[in-house]
Amino acid sequence: MNETMFQKCKRLFKEVEVNIDPKASVLKKMIILMDFAIEYRFHGVYLLDYIQYDFYSKTRRERKKYVVHGKLLEIMRVCNNPKHRYIFDQKPEFDKAFFNYLHRDWMDVKNTSYEKFAEFIKTKDSFFAKQPDGMFGTGVEKVFVKDIEDLHKLYEDYRRREILCEETLTQCSEMMEFNDTSINTLRVVSIVRADGKVEIMGGLLRVGRKGRIADNFHHQGICAYIDPITGIVCTLGVDKNNDRHILHPDSKKKIVGFQIPIWKEVVDTVKKAALEFPDMRYIGWDIVITNDYEIALVEGNPGADPDAEQITTKEGRWPYYEKYLRGIRKLNNCT
CATH class of the missing domain: 3.30.470.20 (ATP-grasp fold, B domain)
Structure with a gap:
């Protein structure tokens, strides 16, 4: 869910207390808030950018050297x-598309029969089950074959969720x-x-x-x-x-x-x-x-x-x- 501006302000105030100055006055918080609002409106700086790059202690000349969210979107738009x-x-x-670069076995369960899935599992001690569109390391589970209690039930669950199975890399x-x-x-x-x-x-x-x-x-x-x-x-x-x-x-x-x-x-x-x-x-x-x-x-x-x-x-x-x-x-x- 997208944050409202009130929620952003509340989170920024909390970040100020945690990461900048635990004793910051309301006035100092408001000055930082106004500074962030200008960066957000005119330079594509998101709240995470502002905090993790310590923008509150940097000049505009220093800030413009950073790839903030708005500039990342520009890179993607121009390049891809x-x-x-x-x-x-x-x-x-x-x-x-990159099969020759993988150096591991893999299986798209959505398009696989139970028999082939069982054959894939049989030769492995473990494998990774991945959501097809997972990001930031989320949606990934390492599965140990010895811990599988009902293979058919697991197959039906993976097929419903369109899970990708990949051999564990060394x-x-x-x-x-x-x-x-x-x-x-x-x-x-x-x-x-x-x-x-x-x-x-x-x-x-x-x-x-x-x-x-x-x-x-x-x-x-x-x-x-x-x-x-x-x-x-x-x-x-x-x-x-x-x-x-x-x-x-x-x-x-x-x-x-x-x-x-x-x-x-x-x-x-x-x-x-x-x-x-x-x-x-x-x-x-x-x-x-x-x-x-x-x-x-x-x-x-x-x-x-x-x-x-x-x-x-x-x-x-x-x-x-x-x-x-x-x-x-x-x-x-x-x-």
């Missing part, structure tokens, strides 16, 4: 063809050392430039917490920025509470300075995948490096929010995108 967005929004469509030892209960992934963002070449805009290491199956930043995971040239993690790890970590808090494995294995091959794979649908120019790719060092695409996100990149680097990313958007706009106007 709406006709092909369904391929990335619907997980079964993505698995069909991960290389270097990534698993961070946390072995989650599949720890990379987020690599690409843009297909106006000249048809693929530019890597940035990368994130994403690792889960002990006992959790998801590594997503929005699902209590930790992320850190990867230098796209070297593949070395060059920032502290950050979680959703804005706590920063040199070491993983559970495993104590060092985050800062970690060299992503086979980074060149990761970049090459992303550049190849990005050209499968070149009119979907802006994609955030989620990637697993398997235990035999295959590069497996988990999904591609055509609305990838660079919030984690900007939070980890404490730097607005808009100038990096703007120079490529200019060329794409010119190309779009000529075609």
